[in-house]
Every structure is written in structure tokens, then in C-alpha cells.
Amino acid sequence: xxxxxxxxxxxxxxxxxxxxxxxxxxxxxxxxxxxxxxxxxxxxxxxxxxxxxxxxxxxxxxxxxxxxxxxxxxxxxxxxxxxxxxxxxxxxxxxxxxxxxxxxxxxxxxxxxxxxxxxxxxxxxxxxxxxxxxxxxxxxxxxxxxxxxxxxxxxxxxxxxxxxxxxxxxxxxxxxxxxxxxxxxxxxxxxxxxxxxxxxxxxxxxxxxxxxxxxxxxxxxxxxxxxxxxxxxxxxxxxxxxxxxxxxxxxxxxxxxxxxxxxxxxxxxxxxxxxxxxxxxxxxxxxxxxxxxxxxxxxxxxxxxxxxxxxxxxxxxxxxxxxxxxxxxxxxxxxxxxxxxxxxxxxxxxxxxxxxxxxxxxxxxxxxxxxxxxxxxxxxxxxxxxxxxxxxxxxxxxxxxxxxxxxxxxxxxxxxxxxxxxxxxxxxxxxxxxxxxxxxxxxxxxxxxxxxxx
Amino acid sequence: xxxxxxxxxxxxxxxxxxxxxxxxxxxxxxxxxxxxxxxxxxxxxxxxxxxxxxxxxxxxxxxxxxxxxxxxxxxxxxxxxxxxxxxxxxxxxxxxxxxxxxxxxxxxxxxxxxxxxxxxxxxxxxxxxxxxxxxxxxxxxxxxxxxxxxxxxxxxxxxxxxxxxxxxxxxxxxxxxxxxxxxxxxxxxxxxxxxxxxxxxxxxxxxxxxxxxxxxxxxxxxxxxxxxxxxxxxxxxxxxxxxxxxxxxxxxxxxxxxxxxxxxxxxxxxxxxxxxxxxxxxxxxxxxxxxxxxxxxxxxxxxxxxxxxxxxxxxxxxxxxxxxxxxxxxxxxxxxxxxxxxxxxxxxxxxxxxxxxxxxxxxxxxxxxxxxxxxxxxxxxxxxxxxxxxxxxxxxxxxxxxxxxxxxxxxxxxxxxxxxxxxxxxxxxxxxxxxxxxxxxxxxxxxxxxxxxx
Numbered sequence: 007x008x009x010x011x012x013x014x015x016x017x018x019x020x021x022x023x024x025x026x027x028x029x030x031x032x033x034x035x036x037x038x039x040x041x042x043x044x045x046x047x048x049x050x051x052x053x054x055x056x057x058x059x060x061x062x063x064x065x066x067x068x069x070x071x072x073x074x075x076x077x078x079x080x081x082x083x084x085x086x087x088x089x090x091x092x093x094x095x096x097x098x099x100x101x102x103x104x105x106x107x108x109x110x111x112x113x114x115x116x117x118x119x120x121x122x123x124x125x126x127x128x129x130x131x132x133x134x135x136x137x138x139x140x141x142x143x144x145x146x147x148x149x150x151x152x153x154x155x156x157x158x159x160x161x162x163x164x165x166x167x168x169x170x171x172x173x174x175x176x177x178x179x180x181x182x183x184x185x186x187x188x189x190x191x192x193x194x195x196x197x198x199x200x201x202x203x204x205x206x207x208x209x210x211x212x213x214x215x216x217x218x219x220x221x222x223x224x225x226x227x228x229x230x231x232x233x234x235x236x237x238x239x240x241x242x243x244x245x246x247x248x249x250x251x252x253x254x255x256x257x258x259x260x261x262x263x264x265x266x267x268x269x270x271x272x273x274x275x276x277x278x279x280x281x282x283x284x285x286x287x288x289x290x291x292x293x294x295x296x297x298x299x300x301x302x303x304x305x306x307x308x309x310x311x312x313x314x315x316x317x318x319x320x321x322x323x324x325x326x327x328x329x330x331x332x333x334x335x336x337x338x339x340x341x342x343x344x345x346x347x348x349x350x351x352x353x354x355x356x357x358x359x360x361x362x363x364x365x366x367x368x369x370x371x372x373x374x375x376x377x378x379x380x381x382x383x384x385x386x387x388x389x390x391x392x393x394x395x396x397x398x399x400x401x402x403x404x405x406x407x408x409x410x411x412x413x414x415x416x417x418x419x420x421x422x423x424x425x426x427x428x429x430x431x432x433x434x435x436x437x438x439x440x441x442x443x444x445x446x447x448x449x450x451x452x453x454x455x456x457x458x459x460x
Numbered sequence: 461x462x463x464x465x466x467x468x469x470x471x472x473x474x475x476x477x478x479x480x481x482x483x484x485x486x487x488x489x490x491x492x493x494x495x496x497x498x499x500x501x502x503x504x505x506x507x508x509x510x511x512x513x514x515x516x517x518x519x520x521x522x523x524x525x526x527x528x529x530x531x532x533x534x535x536x537x538x539x540x541x542x543x544x545x546x547x548x549x550x551x552x553x554x555x556x557x558x559x560x561x562x563x564x565x566x567x568x569x570x571x572x573x574x575x576x577x578x579x580x581x582x583x584x585x586x587x588x589x590x591x592x593x594x595x596x597x598x599x600x601x602x603x604x605x606x607x608x609x610x611x612x613x614x615x616x617x618x619x620x621x622x623x624x625x626x627x628x629x630x631x632x633x634x635x636x637x638x639x640x641x642x643x644x645x646x647x648x649x650x651x652x653x654x655x656x657x658x659x660x661x662x663x664x665x666x667x668x669x670x671x672x673x674x675x676x677x678x679x680x681x682x683x684x685x686x687x688x689x690x691x692x693x694x695x696x697x698x699x700x701x702x703x704x705x706x707x708x709x710x711x712x713x714x715x716x717x718x719x720x721x722x723x724x725x726x727x728x729x730x731x732x733x734x735x736x737x738x739x740x741x742x743x744x745x746x747x748x749x750x751x752x753x754x755x756x757x758x759x760x761x762x763x764x765x766x767x768x769x770x771x772x773x774x775x776x777x778x779x780x781x782x783x784x785x786x787x788x789x790x791x792x793x794x795x796x797x798x799x800x801x802x803x804x805x806x807x808x809x810x811x812x813x814x815x816x817x818x819x820x821x822x823x824x825x826x827x828x829x830x831x832x833x834x835x836x837x838x839x840x841x842x843x844x845x846x847x848x849x850x851x852x853x854x855x856x857x858x859x860x861x862x863x864x865x866x867x868x869x870x871x872x873x874x875x876x877x878x879x880x881x882x883x884x885x886x887x888x889x890x891x892x893x894x895x896x897x898x899x900x901x902x903x904x905x906x907x908x909x910x911x912x913x914x
Binding site for chain 1: 736751
């Protein structure tokens with residue numbers, strides 16, 4: 007759709023909503039290309055958007071919610087009638103249902119939970135206890151498990167009877183259990199095809215299957231799915247089967263984690279921002295990061311104030327201070343990116359600070375020499391002052407070494423202390439490298455002046 | 461494993477490699493926790509690593525390759541005997557096999573291709589024609605398709621006979637075709653369970669299934685999988701079935717795209733860097749970005765040189781120039797991040813520059829006022845000079861508006877021109893905002909001086 011089409015669709019949809027035309031609304035939303043659903047819905051007025059979800063049938067509404075994951079659908083669900091919200095939530099996979107209810111305000115969540123069946127409420131409450139980046143928080147509880155004496159015929163009969171329910175979820179495996187839900191083995195659904203109806207599951211299943219503990223971290227889950235080609239793995243707590251985690255859920259969580267990391271580094275903190283949010287929310291969140299940053303900047307700049315006499319005697323240096331600041335920040339950020347990547351891939355452990363320091367030192371020395379030489383030559387040729395060249399060249403060279411080494415180890419140290427490296431590495435790095443860079447440049451200039459070279 | 465364990469494992473593995481102990485090596489690698497495979501293998505000497513893959517049986521080697529995806533396994537495959545490489549590649553899913561062969565140097569790739577069957581070679585060559593971020597580049601060609609008159613019994617018989625082959629791939633759907641591979645319909649494997657052996661596929665399949673064109677872009681694929689709950693979708697070219705794309709492959713590609721975006725923004729260009737690469741490669745790649753950046757920095761700083769007389773008369777301003785530069789960069793980067801996210805999610809189109817400009821203008825005005833006021837007060841109180849406060853406050857306020865608006869629209873414009881916003885947005889943004897910020901601050905100071913306020 008082009009820009010004009012979107013506007014036309016939004017207008018048409020708004021009209022249908024105002025007419026409370028349930029069929030028209032459902033038909034229009036179902037007919038939208040998937041790529042446009044979020045775009046069109048996001049352009050509706052907030053009140054029309056709520057009205058829309060009251061009008062859609064629950065299944066269509068749930069489908070649309072899956073396309074709106076990035077638009078904070080929990081706020082939408084909290085604003086519509088709890089009965090409608092509960093019906094929509096019921097259609098969603100259990101982990102998404104839980105995430106949305108957990109994100110709602112307690113009062114709204116409570117109202118919705120009261121309307122769900124006891125079993126569903128229990129499930130949601132169990133899932134809600136997990137962090138979103140461990141197996142328990144990423145698994146779904148929609149599983150097919152049977153006691154091990156169950157026969158293939160009985161399973162097929164159950165599949166046939168409940169085809170409607172099972173079709174809504176992507177179930178690939180059948181689990182055999184013993185006693186109180188203790189996992190015995192696993193079977194792919196298609197293996198049922200190759201078996202006689204009288205055979206018991208216990209005799210067919212692969213025993214001692216690969217399982218994941220409910221507390222397994224996201225990175226370890228990714229490694230597991232890299233190694234094994236399964237589409238899903240059973241999640242156990244104390245040997246008991248509690249859910250199944252799908253490969254796609256792990257990949258999706260990794261994608262979201264990478265995206266969040268990117269946003270944090272770019273100074274988007276306090277949650278995702280989309281431009282349909284009110285200006286006050288967007289400004290406020292951005293200012294939270296910016297005002298902390300301005301304080302750090304003032305601290306770093308106070309080095310310059312301290313050397314003001316030197317700078318007054320060598321005013322040509324002033325143009326090079328922002329260059330040294332920016333270049334050191336860039337060099338350091340490259341090392342930060344490599345460390346964060348290696349941490350995420352498990353190629354380095356937070357404790358290996360010395361190893362990383364050694365690896366970065368060589369890059370820092372090489373790049374420091376190259377950049378220092380380059381900037382020194384520029385300063386000399388441009389301003390016709392060889393001493394100025396030596397001062398800025400040497401300062402950039404040394405500060406590059408500092409920045410590269412710091413950039414390499416800061417993410418490890420932060421991770422070791424349980425702080426998200428994406429949020430804090432940048433500000434810490436640039437503050438220190440600014441202080442150090444200004445100090446080196448102005449310090450060398452002071453020395454040069456006192457020795458009579460300038 | 462702790463740091464010590466890793467070192468011990470690496471030593472033990474090295475010893476086994478030197479002894480050419482095939483069983484010992486395979487046993488050790490198979491027994492490693494998945495999270496440690498990449499770590500241990502990455503710490504081997506380059507030659508030992510090649511030797512390792514010669515010793516492992518092909519299936520185990522293929523499994524290890526899946527864990528080493530981020531460590532440029534194509535260089536490894538290019539260095540071992542082509543026969544071994546071909547056997548390992550044969551074990552991998554077709555899309556990964558193709559990616560690896562395509563990444564090898566032409567001579568090495570040619571040798572390996574000669575050793576694969578004609579059919580496999582054709583497949584690889586077909587897949588290699590696609591970009592890695594369209595359906596054709598992400599699909600696998602391992603599909604189960606049968607002519608529509610085939611009966612359920614015949615399909616089950618085929619599944620039974622080729623269970624070994626099919627087990628290696630995650631096949632979930634059966635496709636019915638007509639004539640020369642024209643897609644007629646789709647069936648989940650488990651639906652075979654509920655059908656009589658004599659029924660033909662043509663009568664069972666869901667007709668007119670959701671398909672994706674082979675050129676469909678990654679973002680559209682994500683939207684499709686968000687809307688439909690399928691685990692895989694058939695890929696067609698001119699109505700002909702050419703492959704199947706799995707949900708997990710799309711999620712993985714999105715995760716990788718997010719990670720690459722993050723690296724580009726942080727100045728890691730020319731491919732991923734890990735610290736086991738030689739220093740020359742790492743330094744060289746990082747310098748490619750840094751040396752372009754230093755040129756842009758010098759251009760921006762020339763504004764300061766132009767105003768040196770003003771700066772000499774108001775040396776206190778020097779400390780605020782890096783602050784204005786850094787803060788404007790941060791404000792702009794926030795807007796860049798929001799635009800890139802909205803582009804990725806399809807919430808904004810590259811042509812909607814005016815809409816984004818309007819949305820960012822309000823945030824820019826608000827945050828500019830807040831930050832300008834803050835910095836102005838700091839300058840006034842710290843340096844006891846109200847005019848200095850007005851100069852730097854006004855400069856930061858206006859420059860924040862410029863930076864926020866620019867940050868919002870630059871990614872859209874770059875995307876419109878087909879340039880990756882992650883690579884170019886940052887340098888373009890900070891160069892312009894530096895020039896503009898220096899010009900505003902020094903320009904206001906010049907005016908204040910000429911009016912006798914300073």
C-alpha cells in the first residue's frame with residue numbers, strides 16, 4: 007500500500023467503527039496485507055482502536071494482536087471491556103497471554119483474571135513468576151502429554167476429538183509421563199504414523215530426551231537449539247514436565263534482545279517508543295537519558311576549564327578537542343560492540359578481563375598510532391604548526407589506546423556486576439575518554455608551552 | 461565451565477587432535493555443553509581446528525558447524541580436504557550449505573561443488589542466486605511434495621522408507637502438486653493420521669494455501685508469520701513450489717539483522733569481528749570506519765577555526781563546544797533509533813518524511829527548551845556569566861531541534877535511496893549537528909561580543 011492507500015483505509019475503517027459494523031470491520035482487518043495491519047491500526051485514534059477490538063470477533067482480534075506486539079497491546083486490552091479482553095486473551099498462546107496480563111495495571115489484570123477459567127488463571131500465574139529471558143518465561147503450556155501406558159490408538163482418537171483445540175497451537179511432539187507428570191520420553195507426531203494402534207506410548211518414545219530446566223537462560227537456549235535440530239524442547243522443573251519451548255520463540259526473544267540493546271545504546275530507555283505515543287511520554291523518556299548525559303558531559307568538560315590559560319595561549323587547539331573526544335568515543339564503541347557480541351555468543355566470559363585487555367591493547371596501539379599520525383599531520387599542515395601536530399597526534403594516539411582497552415573491558419565488568427552493558431557502557435566510556443583525552447591534549451600543550459616550543 | 465575448565469578442555473582436545481584420536485575427539489566434542497562448543501573450538505589454534513574437522517565424523521562436524529555459525533566456518537571448510545568439506549556440507553540444511561559455499565573463495569567452492577551430487581549442486585546454485593534477506597535466500601529446499609493423486613498410504617510408505625533422510629530435516633507439511641511442480645495444496649503431517657490410506661492427497665489438502673513469493677522481503681515475512689501461526693510457509697516462483705521457509709529461519713534472520721545493525725552503528729563494518737581473528741584484520745576493518753570519521757570530524761571542526769577570534773575573546777566557551785556536540789549527537793541518535801525501529805516494524809514508510817518531521821519537531825522543541833535551559837543555567841552559575849549562559853543555552857536549544865528533526869528523517873531518506881540507515885545515519889547526523897552547533901554557539905557569541913554584552 008502507498009501512503010495514500012493507508013490514509014484511505016484508515017478513514018474507511020474509522021467509518022465502519024463509528025457505524026459499529028462488526029462484519030465490515032472484521033472483513034476489512036482480515037483482508038489487510040499482514041505488513042499493513044500494524045500500520046493501519048496504529049494510525050487510528052486511541053478510542054477508535056479500543057472500539058475496533060470490541061467489534062472484532064475474538065479470534066480475529068487475537069490475530070491482530072499478534073501483529074501489534076510492538077504497539078503495547080496490553081494498554082489497549084486494559085481499556086476495553088474485561089469480558090472482551092478475556093475472550094481475546096484466551097485465543098493467544100499462553101506465554102503471550104501471560105506477558106500481556108503481566109504488563110497490564112494490577113486492577114485491570116485482576117478483572118481479566120477473574121473472567122478466565124481457574125485452570126487458565128493458574129497457568130498464567132505460574133508463567134508470570136518467570137523472567138522473560140529464561141525457559142519458563144518463553145515456554146508455552148499447550149502440550150500434549152499422556153501417561154505412558156496410553157496406546158497410539160487412544161492418542162489418535164484424542165487428537166481427532168480435540169482437533170479444534172490443538173489446531174490453534176503448533177504442537178509437534180507428544181510426551182509420555184509417569185506418576186505426577188514426570189517426563190519419560192518424547193515422540194514426534196509423525197512417528198505415530200509408523201506405529202500400530204495397540205502399541206503403548208511408553209514403548210515408542212525416545213527415552214531420556216533432551217530437556218531444558220525451567221530456569222535455563224536465553225543464551226543457553228540458543229546454543230541448545232543450535233546444536234539440536236528440534237523444533238521444540240520439553241521444559242522441566244524437578245523432573246516434571248511444565249511446558250514446551252519452541253525454537254522460534256527463542257529466536258524471537260534473541261531478536262528482541264538485540265533490538266532492545268540497540269535502542270539502549272542509542273539512548274532510548276524506559277521502554278520502546280513509537281511515534282503514536284503522546285509527546286509528553288516521548289520527551290520525558292528521552293530527557294531521562296539526556297539529562298544524565300549532560301551531567302557527565304559537564305564533568306568531562308571541567309578539565310578544559312582547568313586548562314583555560316593554556317587554551318588561551320594556543321587557541322588553535324580548541325578545534326581539536328571535539329575531534330579527540332569524538333574519535334576516542336568511536337574507537338571505544340567499536341571495542342564495546344565486539345565485547346557485547348562475544349558475550350552474547352558465549353565466546354568470552356565476564357571474568358576474562360585480562361585476556362580481552364591483551365587482545366584490545368594490540369589493536370589500540372596499532373590504531374592509535376595510525377590515527378594519531380593522521381591527525382598530527384592534519385594539524386601540522388592545516389595550521390602550519392608542527393608542535394600543535396605533535397600535541398594533538400600524541401594525545402589522540404594515547405587516548406585511542408585507553409579508549410579501545412576500556413571499551414573492551416567495560417562491558418565485561420558491567421556484566422559481571424549484573425548491569426546491562428548496552429545501557430551503561432557508552433556513557434561511562436565517553437566520560438572517561440573525554441576526561442582523559444582533554445587532559446592529555448591540554449597537558450601536552452602546557453608542557454610544550456612551558457618548554458618554549460609553542 | 462569456569463575459565464580454568466575451558467583451558468583444560470582445550471588442552472585435552474589439542475592432545476587428542478595431535479594423537480589423531482578420532483573416537484576421542486568425537487566423544488569429547490559431542491559431550492561438550494552446547495554453550496561451550498564455540499568457546500572451546502574458537503580457542504584452538506587455526507591448524508588444530510582444521511585437523512579437528514578432519515577427525516570428526518561428518519554428522520558431528522555438521523552439528524558443531526551449527527554452533528560455530530558466528531565464527532566464519534566457511535574459512536575452516538575452505539582449508540580442510542574438499543572431500544571432508546563436501547561430506548560435512550551435505551549434512552547441513554540446504555540454505556546453510558549454500559551460504560557457506562557462497563562465502564568460500566571461488567576456487568575452494570568449485571572443488572567442493574564438483575564433489576556434490578548434480579542435484580545438490582543445482583540446488584546450491586539455485587539458492588545462491590537469492591539475496592540472504594528474501595524468502596529464496598532463507599528457504600530450504602528439503603520439502604515433501606507429491607503429485608495430487610498420490611494416496612495417503614503411498615505417502616506413509618514413502619515416509620517410512622526414507623525416515624532416515626527426512627529425520628534430518630524438520631519437515632512439518634506435505635505439499636500436493638500438479639504438472640510441473642505447481643502447488644495445489646498443503647497438509648500437515650499429523651492430518652495424515654486422521655485419514656484413510658486410500659484417500660488421495662488432492663482430496664485432503666487445504667487448497668489455495670498461504671504462500672510466499674520467492675522474492676518476498678524479510679520484514680514482510682515476519683509480518684506474515686506474525687499473522688499466521690504456521691511453522692513454515694511454501695515458497696513459490698511463478699506458481700511453482702521451490703522451497704519452504706520456516707518461522708524460526710525468519711526470526712533468526714531478524715535477530716541477525718538487528719545484531720548487524722547494532723554493530724554498524726557502533727562502527728564495526730566490513731563483517732563481524734571476533735577476537736580470535738588476526739590483529740591486522742581487526743585493526744584494518746576498524747580503521748576503515750575511523751578514518752572516514754576523522755575526515756568528517758575535521759570538516760566540522762573547521763567551523764571553530766573560522767571563529768577563533770571570537771573564541772579567544774570568550775575562552776570560557778571552549779568547554780561548552782564538546783558538550784553541545786555530544787548532547788546534540790545523543791538527541792539525534794534517539795530519533796534515529798525510533799525511526800529505524802518504526803521502519804523495521806513497518807510503522808512508517810520512507811516517504812513519510814513530513815509526518816516524522818512533524819512528530820519530531822514537537823519533541824525537539826520540548827527537549828531543546830529543557831536542555832538549553834539546563835545548560836544555560838549551568839554556564840551562568842558555574843562561570844558567573846549570564847550572557848555565556850544565554851549563548852550556550854540558546855545554541856543547545858536550537859541545535860537540539862535540528863538534531864532531533866534530522867535524526868528522525870535521515871534514516872527514512874537513506875532507506876528511500878537504498879542505503880543502510882544503520883551505517884550512515886550516525887556519521888551524517890553528527891557531522892551536520894556538529895557544524896550547526898559550533899556555528900550557533902560561536903555565532904551567538906560573536907553577536908554578543910559585537911553588541912557589547914560580553
